[in-house]
Amino acid sequence: MPASSEERYDRQMRFSPFGPEGQKRLSRGFAVVVGMGALGCVAAHHLVRAGIGRIRLIDRDIVTWSNLHRQSLYTEADAEAGLPKAEAAAERLCAVNSRVVIEAAAIHLNPRNAEQLLADADLIIDGTDHFSVRYLINDAAVRYGIPWIYGGAVGSSGMTMTVVPGKTPCYRCLFPSPPPPGAADTCETAGVLPPIVDVIGSLQAMEAIKLLAGRGEHLHGALIHADLWNLSFTKMKTAGARRDDCPCCGLRRFEYLDAAMGDASETVLCGRETVQITPAGTVSLDLDELAERLKAAGRVERNPWLLRLAPEDGISLALFPDGRALVTGTGDPERARRIYERILSP
Numbered sequence: 001m002p003a004s005s006e007e008r009y010d011r012q013m014r015f016s017p018f019g020p021e022g023q024k025r026l027s028r029g030f031a032v033v034v035g036m037g038a039l040g041c042v043a044a045h046h047l048v049r050a051g052i053g054r055i056r057l058i059d060r061d062i063v064t065w066s067n068l069h070r071q072s073l074y075t076e077a078d079a080e081a082g083l084p085k086a087e088a089a090a091e092r093l094c095a096v097n098s099r100v101v102i103e104a105a106a107i108h109l110n111p112r113n114a115e116q117l118l119a120d121a122d123l124i125i126d127g128t129d130h131f132s133v134r135y136l137i138n139d140a141a142v143r144y145g146i147p148w149i150y151g152g153a154v155g156s157s158g159m160t161m162t163v164v165p166g167k168t169p170c171y172r173c174l175f176p177s178p179p180p181p182g183a184a185d186t187c188e189t190a191g192v193l194p195p196i197v198d199v200i201g202s203l204q205a206m207e208a209i210k211l212l213a214g215r216g217e218h219l220h221g222a223l224i225h226a227d228l229w230n231l232s233f234t235k236m237k238t239a240g241a242r243r244d245d246c247p248c249c250g251l252r253r254f255e256y257l258d259a260a261m262g263d264a265s266e267t268v269l270c271g272r273e274t275v276q277i278t279p280a281g282t283v284s285l286d287l288d289e290l291a292e293r294l295k296a297a298g299r300v301e302r303n304p305w306l307l308r309l310a311p312e313d314g315i316s317l318a319l320f321p322d323g324r325a326l327v328t329g330t331g332d333p334e335r336a337r338r339i340y341e342r343i344l345s346p
């Protein structure tokens, strides 16, 4: 017999600034988490345990062995099966709290689908490690008037900031443009020690709880930087940092959201020897039929969300029904495209 809400959430409702009223509001809240890596796992886990009403988990990637040391919702079985992170996380979180409506979206957030995936949310949590996606979130959040909570972690340090459109500076007020490719450290180049993602992901979750509980006056109002190796914690107040000439919230030019999407594209996922292939236009693949056809060419694994195969030595390919593919084992976009086209040509 599942416990009543009173029993399940008793200890957090006893915290008087939150209380039963905060719980009631949280239970009607809807958050979208973009990127179910380390930060997304931590933030989504807290929100689901705490009894958020609905959560949508967006991630384009599959679980790999090098994720397991820090991405706390995944298991060895998930990596073995190469499950999409969004689906593996949704399954785990359903077991944690079956009352929460959990949606998994194993797709790549882009200008074409951003409105559909983000515009109905009460808030957005940034769990992505990609600057282009982060600027896209900032554009969408400001255009649709949705608060979003930035977070990033690498090495032993991380940063977070909460953007409330119309009230606080937006991300571009502080960081007008992304660093040039390769200029910023990533988890692949500089590594990451897991405790920092718990700190940053927890700060993000706490801000989300305040917002959804209707207690926005308690938001920290700062750009927070924490380093756990040298132990430092700095809080730079962001009040007054809004810029009238900010391209996004000042001039309302949504360059990332309104970017024309090219046709087919290849994106090298940072440092992971993986290339993402995105097909032109709308594609719908019959994965069962493909699996049947490709069996002759070697081992093919099918799970409910994707097809995995090893088309060449040292190369593995995960193919989604929308035609998107992750080609692992090469950082060469042209080689990845050739492999992809060979697989899909009848």
Ligand SMILES: [Zn+2]
Binding pocket: 169, 170, 171, 172, 173, 174, 242, 243, 246, 247, 248, 249, 250
């Ligand atoms: Zn701005």
